Amino acid sequence: MLNKQKIVSSVPQTGFFGHPKGLFTLFFTEFWERFSYYGMRAILVFYMYYEVSKGGLGLDEPTALAIMSVYGSLVYMSGIIGGWMADRLFGTSKAVFYGGILIMFGHIVLAVPGSLTMFFISMVLIVLGTGLLKPNVSTIVGDIYSEGDNRRDAGFSIFYMGINLGGFIAPLIVGEVGLKHDFHLGFAIAAVGMFFGLLVFVLTKKKNLGLAGTYVANPLSPAEKKKYSIIFGLSAVLIAIISVVMISLGILTFASFIALVGILGITIPIVYFTRMYRSPKTTEVERSRILAYIPLFIASVMFWAIQEQGSTILANYADKRTQLSFAGIEISPAWFQSLNPLFIIFLAPVFAWAWVKLGDRQPTIPQKFSLGLLFAGLSFLVILLPSYFGGDSLVNPLWLVLSYFIVVLGELCLSPVGLSATTKLAPAAFSAQTMSLWFLSNAAAQAINAQIVRFYTAENEMEYFGVIGGISILLSILLFLIAPRIQRFMKGVR
Template sequence: MSDDKQRIVDSVPQKGFFGHPKGLFTLFFTEFWERFSYYGMRAILVFYMYYEVSQGGLGLSQTTALSIMSIYGSLVYMSGIIGGWFADRIFGTSKAIFYGGILIMLGHIALAIPGSVAMFFVSMVLIVLGTGLLKPNVSSVVGDIYSENDSRRDAGFSIFYMGINLGGFLSPLIVGSLMDTSFHLGFGVAAVGMFVGLVTFQVTKKKYLGLAGTQVPNPLAPNEKKRVFTQIGLGILIVAILVAVGIPTGYLTFESLVFIVGILGVGIPIIYFTVMYRSKKTTDVERSRLIAYIPLFIAAVMFWAIQEQGSTILASYADNRTDLEFMGITISPAWFQSLNPLFIIVLAPMFAWLWVKLGDRQPTIPQKFSLGLLFAGLSFIVILVPGYFASEGALVSPLWLVLSYFIVVLGELCLSPVGLSATTKLAPTAFSAQTMSLWFLASAAAQAINAQVVRFYSAETEVLYFGIIGGLSIVLSIVLFLVAPKIQKKMRGIK
């Protein structure tokens, strides 16, 4: 299998994009446009849900909108299981990326058509399935274009991560500016972004990606196909029946959906770890690495539980608790969604340079994760300060939000690109794409938990809310730092 990996690496031109393989160009701009489309839509989605119908919104309650955003985010990343499985067992990562992009584009087109709540949920299903196919697999292909011991690997993921955030920076500014004119016009711009991403991928992949993404690492045997496809069909039918019966009878409510997603968000990763660990295709070395991966996964869940609230709790904070008149400029609340990617664009090259400069002296993977948790916790501690000192109902300076987003980005750059790289290193060979899906399940689990947690947030409880969550993250960071040497030993040669 290692010979197959090297053959894929050899098929990719290794010099040509900032000293990295040329295939990084294709993946960089494909993900740039996909994230442009996703983050543009997400920047205005929560406002679209809770703004009144007379303002062009759906008129849902703010608490319901915040929970739906968390459920939607959880399902987006949870669907990566489907994308990873199809890539590993049926058509490879390259086709998964293309099919996923088409579904995402159709979902944004559905949002761009003025309609009802029903049309809104149709678009959510399309985007959830499409992102599940595209998101984990494009990251997996980044790992394919480097050899396992290539010193450029972590820096390459940091550059790739910068492309993600370049799209994420521009789209909220553009789409947020259109929000007051028409939510649907903003969603239309997101659809165009995904179309451009699809064209970029199709035009450049043959020349720059070589064999990367074209092979099926663990294909279904001929005698398995009929049984597996029958099971998939039955599963879809059962879900359809349960939904058709559950909604009219009142058993399937929003509250029960939140509960189900919460169970799935926590339960599916446990099942995945168990299946991969017990598989006969997983070697003893790979089992040891999976054990090392578990505390990293838990740390990632805690981190993303804080970071992902940037599009829910902090979006609401920007809209309702922040003075949006600053230095003679009227700020759109959606523009704050550009802060996270903006800081990553500025800081990602510095972090990439730092890791290369430090070489063998850089912190270990678990230590980088502990730093990520520390900064995440501090970002919530910072945002509780103005609420603690301000009088009741007073609007706070937008600079507090800017500082909070800045601090969490420091943590994100310690954890997220490093986590992507570590996942490709620690993944069992037979489960390569599915392990990348498992990495994104950390975000799914975090947002499934958030769907429950965000309901406790209000102007009256915000100091306690930010303090408890921020403090828990800091405590967990200290614990992870103390056990980092033991985790590193379990990685069996992976640095």
């Protein structure tokens, strides 16, 4: 295993806004990867439920919305596999490269007019590719800074700016092309985006990244490689056989697969928590912190369940319930997907400044989470108001803009705070796995969404938004009331 300092020394330490040169490579790799992902995601739900005559697949809306949530859940679950492969098999740099290749081919398959089978092949490729690339590119960002380098936090902020810039620009371009001209051309643009990301990575990594990402943290021994090859090989064959048999018998359907993902989304985190809590490597103080982390995890699941409906229910709402002609401009329903990253770009520095300014007077971690849930709930209550006042008439697009804005306020109270809290509350022996667990809160949220989005219709939208928004606000109040008790279980972490 390479020495941490040796890795840092191999990376040119200036060259990108006063940061290591490698940040240029990682910034633009992730910018183009997010461009391809969010571009594809901006039109995917419309592609699924638009009629075949309009270039879509012609699925019914509830199924399309459920598949979209299942897909999002599997993307986050696959990060566990991607992290394990990088740690044990080929290192983070190769994981990013292989992931980018799979994502690009996934988008190429989508770009070819085809059948539902082609659609699912592309989904498998993109899920596996994103699982390899997404967690590992962030790990390499950490590798290019030494432990005590005070540029590290600012470096991650610049890196996340790349994510949000990609997420902001993609729906505007891909949405316009995909919805107004041809879905497959939109997916082709997403493929080209990932190609550019790979090009940047391959052409600049040797000079800019040095040894970062080239080492294998915990390599498999030859005996383990043999054992795992047999296990994975047999598992793949067994899953394939079971799937074929169950499909032919009519047991494995859309509905049963969606239910299976829902079960996995909830079961995997429970197994994780139990394993960490009961491990002999976990100290008494760390066990207490795990107990404090559980209500935060549940709050995170509730938050992401609402936030992630921006690309499903609210995308459908933008398409079917919103006036798309505003101030003389014809709006594409996909453009609303750009609002979340746009607001984050402008508001993230404001929130960071506010927490620093407040110092010791800032809310505690559980109180910030409760604020996140409050804003999430309010974002859903806001979107039911036009229906309450105006009935079935088309809604002014500013209502949707306001809903997206309010949920971003919640995201900035909860998401960066959650990442930070995860690193502080994680048991030493499970630090990397606890970060995987944090991302599983999003997987669990979307697995739950896959079950509930099917109940949404234009007729029951007031009840739908009202019930989910109301539950979030009630959970927010409960979390705020028990925040001091959670704080005590954190054992000194603030």
